[in-house]
Amino acid sequence: xxxxxxxLQLLFSGLTIGAIYALIAVGFVVIYNVTxxxxxxxxxxxxxxxxxxxxxxxxxxxxxxxxxxxxIIVAAxxxxxxxxxxxxxxxxxxxxxxxxxxxxxIAFRGIAILIWGTQAxxxxxxxxxxxxxxxxxxxxxxxxxxxxxxxxxLIVMMYFFNYTFTGKSLTACVVNPFAARLMxxxxxKMSLFAVVVSAAVGALAGTVIAPISGASYDMGxxxxxxxFVAAVVGGLTNAPAAIAGAFLIGIIExxxxxxxxxxxxxxxxxxxLLLILFVKPEGLFAKASGKRV
Amino acid sequence: MTKKNLKLIYNNSLVGPGIFFALxxxxxxxxxxxxxxxxxxxxxxxxxxxxxxLLTGYAGQIxxxxxxxxxxxxxxxxxMTGTHGLSPWLAIIVxxxxxALVALLIGIPTFKLKGYYLALATLGFGIIVYTAFKxxxxxxxxxxxxxxxxxxxxxxxxxxxxRSYFYLIWVVVFIALIFARNIIHSRIxxxxxxxxxxxxxxxxxxxxxxxxxLQIFVTSAIFTSISGSLLAHYVSFIxxxxxxxxxxxxxxxxVIIGGLSNIWGAIVGSAMYVLLGxxxxxxxxxxxxxxxxxxxxxxxxxxxxxxxxxMPNGLxxxxxxxxxxxxxxxxxxxxxxxxxxxxxGGKTND
Numbered sequence: 001x002x003x004x005x006x007x008l009q010l011l012f013s014g015l016t017i018g019a020i021y022a023l024i025a026v027g028f029v030v031i032y033n034v035t036x037x038x039x040x041x042x043x044x045x046x047x048x049x050x051x052x053x054x055x056x057x058x059x060x061x062x063x064x065x066x067x068x069x070x071x072i073i074v075a076a077x078x079x080x081x082x083x084x085x086x087x088x089x090x091x092x093x094x095x096x097x098x099x100x101x102x103x104x105x106i107a108f109r110g111i112a113i114l115i116w117g118t119q120a121x122x123x124x125x126x127x128x129x130x131x132x133x134x135x136x137x138x139x140x141x142x143x144x145x146x147x148x149x150x151x152x153x154l155i156v157m158m159y160f161f162n163y164t165f166t167g168k169s170l171t172a173c174v175v176n177p178f179a180a181r182l183m184x185x186x187x188x189k190m191s192l193f194a195v196v197v198s199a200a201v202g203a204l205a206g207t208v209i210a211p212i213s214g215a216s217y218d219m220g221x222x223x224x225x226x227x228f229v230a231a232v233v234g235g236l237t238n239a240p241a242a243i244a245g246a247f248l249i250g251i252i253e254x255x256x257x258x259x260x261x262x263x264x265x266x267x268x269x270x271x272x273l274l275l276i277l278f279v280k281p282e283g284l285f286a287k288a289s290g291k292r293v
Numbered sequence: 294m295t296k297k298n299l300k301l302i303y304n305n306s307l308v309g310p311g312i313f314f315a316l317x318x319x320x321x322x323x324x325x326x327x328x329x330x331x332x333x334x335x336x337x338x339x340x341x342x343x344x345x346x347l348l349t350g351y352a353g354q355i356x357x358x359x360x361x362x363x364x365x366x367x368x369x370x371x372x373m374t375g376t377h378g379l380s381p382w383l384a385i386i387v388x389x390x391x392x393a394l395v396a397l398l399i400g401i402p403t404f405k406l407k408g409y410y411l412a413l414a415t416l417g418f419g420i421i422v423y424t425a426f427k428x429x430x431x432x433x434x435x436x437x438x439x440x441x442x443x444x445x446x447x448x449x450x451x452x453x454x455x456r457s458y459f460y461l462i463w464v465v466v467f468i469a470l471i472f473a474r475n476i477i478h479s480r481i482x483x484x485x486x487x488x489x490x491x492x493x494x495x496x497x498x499x500x501x502x503x504x505x506x507l508q509i510f511v512t513s514a515i516f517t518s519i520s521g522s523l524l525a526h527y528v529s530f531i532x533x534x535x536x537x538x539x540x541x542x543x544x545x546x547x548v549i550i551g552g553l554s555n556i557w558g559a560i561v562g563s564a565m566y567v568l569l570g571x572x573x574x575x576x577x578x579x580x581x582x583x584x585x586x587x588x589x590x591x592x593x594x595x596x597x598x599x600x601x602x603x604m605p606n607g608l609x610x611x612x613x614x615x616x617x618x619x620x621x622x623x624x625x626x627x628x629x630x631x632x633x634x635x636x637x638g639g640k641t642n643d
Contacts, residue, residue, distance in 0.1 A: 088602050092601070092605060094409070096605060103594050103597030104594065107590075107595045114591060232410070232413060261428075266420055270421050277406060277417075
């Protein structure tokens with residue numbers, strides 16, 4: 001069963017990259033729904049997460065501590081970003097906001113060059129990385145970490161949004177900001193909180209992918225754009241839909257790359273984006289709602 | 294809004310552009326080859342930015358894919374003249390027509406969308422076209438690039454010197470500027486302004502939103518394509534990396550830094566971008582020897598964010614403010630006007 005194992009192999013790499021996209025895409029959805037801003041600097045949180053943990057490991061910190069510290073640092077960067085850029089400009093037009101987040105992402109990339117240079121770096125795998133044989137396909141433990149961690153994070157976030165007070169307050173801001181304010185929820189605080197949470201999740205995504213594909217100053221842009229595509233394909237207003245979209249895009253990319261050509265994987269996923277935008281702009285998996293986009 | 298204010302928006306006098314271009318056209322008489330090269334580069338960007346200002350500033354639509362049209366123009370010129378030996382002028386026209394057609398095909402479904410979705414759709418389109426440049430190796434030369442694009446000639450005169458290219462590009466910019474001003478002052482321009490103010494209101498008073506947005510998108514694509522073609526003939530070598538998503542973003546940065554609510558912002562913005570880029574290239578290595586050219590990226594990112602937060606209307610209104618301080622009169626009306634006419638970028642209130 002040569003082809004079966006090949007397919008399985010492609011499916012595994014699709015699920016791995018899909019898991020990474022899912023973590024970043026959830027960040028988009030959270031920020032978008034609370035603040036109404038599509039944050040083009042989301043991928044840069046992943047880049048910072050990866051590069052900061054690499055530096056901490058080089059400073060002889062244990063890996064787990066380095067990862068936790070880097071997530072905390074990136075969350076703080078997210079908080080500063082929200083207070084300085086998003087909060088200051090929140091009343092600007094959407095065009096301005098798009099361009100501000102693009103500007104921030106460019107500046108983040110530049111800062112990363114100043115600190116880490118342009119060389120790609122790697123993080124050691126989380127655990128012993130001996131390949132595992134599974135139904136004729138080879139699986140690296142780091143891939144399992146990526147898929148497993150993202151599933152855990154996504155379950156935690158679902159629990160958080162549906163069963164905790166803060167999570168429900170965030171959801172309330174999404175559904176009706178005005179009513180939320182009347183109920184004593186402070187949308188300003190919620191906006192800060194949303195950006196910090198999605199920065200932390202993005203940083204985790206970066207550290208998980210760093211041992212697999214390396215980390216460099218420009219890794220964030222493509223990750224961010226792909227996570228966007230995933231979120232829009234799935235449905236931008238709904239986290240589970242965005243996650244489904246992320247896995248779909250990851251798998252489609254892996255199969256395009258494996259069976260066709262690596263140069264064309266971007267074309268396929270962006271063509272899918274355009275197709276979805278033109279035919280079903282609310283996303284493939286989103287429930288129909290009264291709000292037109 | 295008084296008649297005087299309207300006059301300020303629709304300032305139809307040709308004195309300003311006349312003086313500007315008269316001064317500009319003296320530069321080759323005194324400038325060095327380096328100066329000429331810089332001003333020629335500004336010209337290429339200015340041509341693109343005039344189109345983008347019409348689209349973003351006047352119609353309130355954002356495009357993150359204009360590098361695609363830039364590339365379509367450049368590659369059409371390269372292929373038709375370099376591979377098939379056809380006339381560069383024919384190539385420029387064909388490039389512009391292809392760009393217009395592509396803009397139409399992309400625009401019809403895209404302009405049904407709003408806001409972020411438009412930004413995303415154009416971004417996706419730009420990346421698809423970039424990949425096409427990279428993968429269609431038989432036509433584009435792939436990532437190695439396309440060498441040996443011939444220069445332009447007119448009635449037996451070859452545009453080979455820097456001076457002749459300087460005049461060529463700035464004459465085209467001048468024509469584009471006059472054309473853009475005429476659009477702004479026409480019925481279409483008023484329609485566009487109303488769309489930028491409020492799409493719903495514009496729709497309610499019978500402005501055909503779709504038609505106007507499409508027309509302006511196609512126009513800006515044509516400007517961009519012509520600039521790309523001229524660039525290809527000027528530099529004689531192109532590769533896909535000239536037309537990435539970053540290029541689209543940098544074009545947008547120029548337009549924003551210059552100022553969206555005024556067609557002059559296009560020229561000011563591209564001049565700022567090119568001149569600052571050159572300054573940084575020269576002085577950053579002296580001040581921070583370990584940093585290298587990458588500092589440019591941080592700088593433009595920060596400049597963009599600061600411009601948007603502290604001068605949301607870009608540089609041109611600031612120049613206006615300084616000018617009116619010198620005049621010592623009409624300051625108040627001027628200021629209130631710049632605030633009133635700022636680009637709101639098709640803000641939606643849903």
